[in-house]
Every structure is written in structure tokens, then in C-alpha cells.
Amino acid sequence: MPSPTPAAPVSPPSSPPTTSWRERLTPRVTRVLATANLVCQIGIILTGGVVRLTGSGLGCSTWPQCEPGEFSPVLHPEATYHPFVEFGNRTLTGVLLVVALLLAAAVWNAPALRTRSRSLRLLALTPLLGVLAQALIGGITVLLHLHPGVVGFHFLVSAVLVWASTVLVVRLREGDDAPEPVLIPSGTSGRWLRAVPAVFAVLTLAVVVLGILTTGSGPHSGDDEVGYRFALDPVVLAKAHAWTVWLFVAALVATLVVVTRAVAGGRTDNAAPDPGSALDTARARALRQWWVLLAVTLLQGAIGYAQYFTGLPVPLVALHLLGSALLVSATTFAVLALRVRS
Template identity: 60%
Template sequence: MSAAPVITSPAGTALDRRARWTRPALVANLVAQIGIVVTGGAVRLTGSGLGCSTWPQCEPGAFTPAIHEATTLHPYIEFGNRTLTGVLGIIALLVAVLVWGDRGRSRSYRLLGLAPLVGVAIQAVIGGITVLLDLAPAVVALHMLVSLGLVAASTVLLVRHRTGDGAPRPVVAPWLGATGWALAALTVVVVALGVVVTGAGPHGGDDEVAYRFAVDPALAARVHALAVWAFVAVLVALLVGLFRAPSPATTRRAALVLLGVTLAQGLIGYVQYFTGLPEVLVGLHMLGAGLLAAATTRAVMSLRPRA
């Protein structure tokens, strides 16, 4: 006797497609959120921050750079970053549709799926204000910090997709859980101080107009380094605790990945400081900031996974 054919309803087909596309969309969103940090850094490091003189248009009366004899690469670099923002917006919209439409998941998870789209919209406005205020350092700093916040939120969203909607449950000793929260707080401090260092240094985004934070760059760099060493000390304490006591392999692996990112980021930071802040190394350091935000978020969440 032959088996009865399996009939897939239209609703089931739609659910299958949603499940198949959600994870790739979330991964693409996280990659793009980190990528926009790097391209934004390229705008700043090449002095292209005012390559487009206005917003939302690039030049008065035109959304694209005007071509003439005096045209440099700066307008195209700035316009390219704006275009990538549009691509990121499309990915964020896809994420919002896929996650919000998943009625089988909790409301908190579905609301989190809207964060990338809302964040991109906010970033577009902040970017416009940055241009209109001639790259005011406080607004530029806010632009960077919001980007890193979106990297963290996108990491949370990706991890939540792979896990369930149950309540978070500790898998390590309480003091190790507290160490994880300390790492998260120190990450905010380290990143904020790093933004101040960049805002006080030579890479303001435009060689003629851009302003700088009125602080000593060398002093700001030393304070930033102290915060990094505090972060490393807490991370080492976490790793020692994880390997001395029973803990899940995924938790240990997440902490080791964070250690690798931290050491690489620290090495780049010291090399760029002692070599006069070359643009390539500063750009790599900005990439490292995005990876650090993602790795820290993943490591902290691995201490209290959801059922």
C-alpha cells in the first residue's frame, strides 16, 4: 500500500519560506550594521564628511554628486556611504517583515525585530544633522555610538532567533553572571572613550571645517587604555571562572572569541597610537569596535541562555 501524499497548505508554505529566509536576513543585517561602521569610518578618515554639502540631497537640487573639473573623490565616498545606508534600510525592512510576522514567537522577540529598521531611520536623521552642523564632534560621536548600539541589538536578535522564548536561565555561578554584566558596562565605557579619542584626534572628517573635542588627545588615549585594561582584567576573571567550574562549552567558546577580539583590538590600538594614527589602522580599529560590541553581547547572553 503506497503512502498517502503529503499536502502542504499555502499557509504552511509561507511559514516554511519565512523560516528559511529569517536567519540569512538576520546575519546579513548584523554584517551590514558592522559594515556601515567601517564605511562611515572611511568617510571620516578620507576627509569626505562634507563631500555632500547638504542633506537629504547631496548638492542643492541633486541627490547625486555633481560632476565638474574640480570634483574630487570626497562626494562619491560620502554618497557611497549614504547609498549603503539605503541598502541597510532594505535589509532592516526585510528583517522587520520576517520577524514581526512570525506569530509563533513572543512579542518581545517580534518587537526586537523592528529595532534595526527604527535605528536606520534614526541614523539617517543623525547623519543629516551631522552634515548640516559641519561635523560637530558631539553629533558625530552620537552617530558612532548609535551604530554600535544597533550592532549589539542585531546580535541579540540573531541569538534570540536561534534560541527559544523561555525565560533566561543562568548556567554559571552568580558571581560569573555579575562579571558578565560588568563586561557589558565596561564595553560602553571603552567605546565611549574611544569615540572621544577619535573626536580629539586628527581625523575629524574634513580637513578645513571639522571641529575637534577640546581635550588632550594623548590624555584621552591613556584614559581609554586604562578602561581597556579594566575590561581585560574582568574578562580574564570570567574566563578563569568558566574553566575552573562546570560551564557549557558554548559559553566558554563565546568568552574565548571575545578574548581574541579584545586582544586584536588592543594590539591595533597600541600600534596605531605609536605610528601616528595611520588611516588604515584607524579603520581596522573601527571594525574592531563593531566586532567587540557583537562579541561582548554574545558572550554576556551565553551566561543566561533562553530555554
């Protein structure tokens, strides 16, 4: 009787290949981190505004500690809410620092981004370096007892970080080729579109700076003991701020008219518009971004007038501060939508 054939040895199941943390940094993960950073940069302006509006700028008497020998507020029967408001803003700064650090690590280590331009990778360091600088400026603000110049500069740096974070979100969605305009109208319309980036850079800066001076001259300058920080007439500044906003609106409406007509006109090479093409998709996106900017601007203007004629209630002022950050971001998205990188 033949002996049975021995069974073939069974090999153990192979374990799935492991992936490193760098390989998990897909472009999608990086874009999510960039969006989270932008949201946090806008949110820190709101929480910083709450610190100012509640007069909690000196809730923590020193920096980096809250009180000498204590990094957090000390709870005692005489304690007010001011130290906790200020400490909460400092805590959110720590969260923003972690997000900015993760974003920088992702952009510099993601395999899909290693071939991207050096300018993009350096841009990814801006939020991280900016948060570190803001922590230092915030400390100087406390040590100088809310000096109005330092407080205003603190907000201005936050606005710049919102702009840089918005640019980074856009750059991660596109390639590194030279930017090409998505709309090429001729004549006056073409000259206007070429001037749009410079025009809105100047107008946005003017709106933000005049807003800083107006707030620093009014009752919500950040200190309960001093009704103002800048010895300037808040009424005159508020009117100058409003006129600058109206110039911004006029430029915005002019741009929206040009963009709408250019999109409706289709291609410049006499080819029929193709809604599915990348160029026509970019044109539709540009038009949508400018409509969004118009909506944000009108809402921000309505809040500004409402707070002025109702005696500057704290909730409306806080919404106006949030709107200023949204306006900077929406303006950046709209201007960058006028060009595309392959």
C-alpha cells in the first residue's frame, strides 16, 4: 500500500506592509491641516477680541506665567472672570501652535509634496513662525500694560497670518507653474483686472488699519480703567473707516461686473465655452469667490453701521472683529481665483 503523500507545509499568513507616518501624509491630509490652521487663525482673532471687549487684557498680570509662580489662574473668593478669559486665549494659542506645527511637518515631509516649489514649503512655515511671534508680542502687550501701539500691531499680525494661511490653502490645491490669468478681457476691463491685486491690497490694508485706530480710540480699547488708548477722535476715525469701506465696495462692484461679463463671454480663442473644462471651471470658481466676497463685505458693513448707531454693544463688536478676519480671507480667495497654476 503506497504511503500517503505528505501535505505541503502551510506558510504563515503574511503581515500587511507597514507604512511610515510620512507615507500617511497624503495631499488630502495636508489640505485638511491647512484648512484647520486657517480656521484657528480666524478664531484666535475672535478670542483675542473677547479679551479686549471684556477688559481682560491684564487678567494675567505677567507673562509667560499668569501670576508670579503660577502658569494658570488661581481660584480664590476674590477672583474675577478676567484671568480665565485671558488664560483661555493663551490656551487657544497653544492649540494653534500644535496645528501650525503639524501643518509645517506635513508639508515638509509628505512624499507627494517633496517635489513642490521651495516657496510653497517656506510658506508653510509662516503660520508656525507667526504664532511664535504672536505669543511674544502678546507677552510684550501684557508687560507694557496694553500699550495701544502694541495692541494694534498684535491684531495686524493676526490679519497678516490669516492672509498667509489663505494663500497656503490655495497653493496646496494647485501646481507650481507660473500663474496664468483665467480671464483676459481687453481694453479698460483688462487693465482693471491687472490692477486688482494691488488695488485690493491697498484698500484691505487701509480698512484694517483704520479699524484698529477706531477701536483703539473708543470705549472697547481693552482697558476698563482707561476709556480710550489712542488720543484720537473716534467719530472722525469711524467716518474715515466707513469711507474707506465704501471705496472697497465700489472697487468690488466694478470687479464683479468685469468678471461677470468676462465669464459670460466665454473663451478668448473663439472656441465655444465648455463647462467641463478646467479653464471654464476656474472661471466659474472666480465668479463664485467674488460673489462670496460681496456677501461678506455687505454683512460686515451692516454690522459696522449697526454697532455704531446702537452704542457699540459688545456682541456686535465681537462679530465685527470676526468679520474683519473673514473679509481678509475672502478677499485673498477672490483675488487668487483670478489666476490659475497648472
